[in-house]
Amino acid sequence: xxxxxxxxxxxxxxxxxxxxxxxLFSGRIAGISGIVGGLxxxxxxxxxWRATFVAGLLVxxxxxxxxxxxxxxxxxxxxxxxxxxxxxxxxxxxxxGNGCTSGHGVCGLTRFSRRSLAATVSFMVTGFITAxxxxxxGGGA
Amino acid sequence: MRHHGAVxxxxxxxxxGLGLSGMTDANKVIAFLNLAGDWDPSLAFVMVGxxxxxxxxxxxxxxxxxxxxxxNFLVPNKSEITSRLxxxxxxxxxxxxxxxFCPGPGIVSGVSLSSHALVFIVAMxxxxxxxxxxxxxxxxxxxxxMVTDS
Numbered sequence: 001x002x003x004x005x006x007x008x009x010x011x012x013x014x015x016x017x018x019x020x021x022x023x024l025f026s027g028r029i030a031g032i033s034g035i036v037g038g039l040x041x042x043x044x045x046x047x048x049w050r051a052t053f054v055a056g057l058l059v060x061x062x063x064x065x066x067x068x069x070x071x072x073x074x075x076x077x078x079x080x081x082x083x084x085x086x087x088x089x090x091x092x093x094x095x096x097g098n099g100c101t102s103g104h105g106v107c108g109l110t111r112f113s114r115r116s117l118a119a120t121v122s123f124m125v126t127g128f129i130t131a132x133x134x135x136x137x138g139g140g141a
Numbered sequence: 142m143r144h145h146g147a148v149x150x151x152x153x154x155x156x157x158g159l160g161l162s163g164m165t166d167a168n169k170v171i172a173f174l175n176l177a178g179d180w181d182p183s184l185a186f187v188m189v190g191x192x193x194x195x196x197x198x199x200x201x202x203x204x205x206x207x208x209x210x211x212x213n214f215l216v217p218n219k220s221e222i223t224s225r226l227x228x229x230x231x232x233x234x235x236x237x238x239x240x241x242f243c244p245g246p247g248i249v250s251g252v253s254l255s256s257h258a259l260v261f262i263v264a265m266x267x268x269x270x271x272x273x274x275x276x277x278x279x280x281x282x283x284x285x286x287m288v289t290d291s
Contacts, residue, residue, distance in 0.1 A: 004163065004183035011162020012190025018155035019191070020198035025147035027208030028215055030155060032245040033233075037269050049211075052145045054248065056152020061252035063153070064160035071160040072250050074257035075167035075241040086240025087247070087261040089232050091268020094244060095276075097229020098217075101243040102155075104230070106191045110199055111216070118222045122230030123237060130238025131174030 019107055022053070031103020032057075033094035097122070144210035156249045162187040165250050167241030167257070174238045 019030035026049055028035075039050045064071050075083065094100040097119050099108065104123075108116020163169045163184055172181040207213060237243050242250065242261045250258035 001181075001183065004169075004181065005186050008162050008183045008186035009190040011158045011160070011164070012187035012192075013194045014154055014158030014161060015187065016158075016191035016194030016196075016198070018151050018158055019195050020202060021154060022148065022151040023199060023208070023214070023216075024202045024205075025151060025209050025211070026144065027211045027213055029217065030151065032155075032243075032248065033269075036244060036248070036266075037273075040266065040269050041273055048145065049148050052148045053152040053155075056149040056154075057156045057245065057248050058252055059149075060153040060156020060160070061165075061249040063157065064165065064249070065252055068160055069253075071163070071165050072253045072255075072258075073166040073168050074250070074253075074255045075171055078167075078240060078257065080256060080260050083240045083242075083257050083260050084264040086236040086242065087264025088268040088271070089236030089239070090242065090244060090247070090261075091236075091265035091270075092272045093229045093232030093234070093236060093268075095229070095269050095272035097226050097231075097233060100233060100245070101237075102245055105188055106195060108217075109188070110192050110195045113217070114220050115217075115222055115226055119226050119230035122227045123234030126231045126234030127174045127238040128176055128234075130235045131171050131241075132176045132238075134239065135175045135177050 015102070015106060016110075019102070029103060029107045031099045031107060033091075033100040034098070034103050037095050093123075147210055155245065158191075159246050159249055162190070164243070165246040167246075167250070170237070170241040170243075170246070174241075 022028055022030045028049070035050045035053055038046060039054070099116065099119060104116040104119040109120060159165050164187060169181060169184060172178065173184040203214060240261055244265065247258060247261045247265060251262050
């Protein structure tokens with residue numbers, strides 16, 4: 001457990017550093033859902049940095065596969081249809097609510113944004129309820 | 142070019158952070174969100190680490206008049222808590238608890254080419270596109286009704 005916490009802290013610190021780097025270099029907030037959402041509604045001059053950031057994410061993922069492959073795991077006991085519903089809700093919900101774990105949970109809370117606090121409480125509460133109910137109703141861990 | 146290199150580096154670092162922290166392990170995420178099982182609270186510390194580092198750095202960064210490689214800072218300053226915000230967050234949380242992926246880790250996990258991650262990404266993009274279509278249609282019908290009202 002302690003190791004897990006240290007990894008979480010260290011990884012979190014890297015995430016905070018990455019968000020700070022994007023702000024320093026580009027002046028933009030590292031909200032993943034917003035960055036991707038903007039790619040799907042492209043506006044002149046506002047697309048290439050988004051695509052470049054996502055490319056960085058993907059190359060980072062390839063580096064993880066190469067040096068720390070066990071870090072990427074699919075959810076056990078979640079049928080693909082459940083994951084499809086999950087993805088649709090994540091996509092729709094993050095656009096409706098203007099952000100996700102990174103934009104609201106990290107960047108917004110750091111700025112003491114009331115909106116981000118409200119959104120974070122909202123997704124944490126429904127996240128806990130959903131995963132707990134899924135387990136209790138026999139969907140497995 | 143320098144701008145894009147720097148943005149690429151930020152994305153790469155972000156992905157490494159997600160991987161190191163445990164956020165790309167969907168089973169770990171689910172074990173964090175499932176309070177009925179063998180609860181694993183460690184992922185709460187991802188937010189702690191990220192916020193502490195970003196909190197220290199962002200105030201120095203925003204003292205500059207402009208970012209290093211771009212014209213302006215674009216930082217949200219809205220403060221109104223709307224039903225859209227709370228409902229959107231809530232729907233996102235349901236999806237997160239169901240699948241164990243949020244957007245960043247979902248995209249990063251895609252490179253493993255696991256069917257779960259790929260299905261998640263396709264469905265997430267479909268959800269985002271659906272939102273845009275619905276949002277545009279409602280905006281259009283609202284502006285039309287405003288015209289008839291006047």
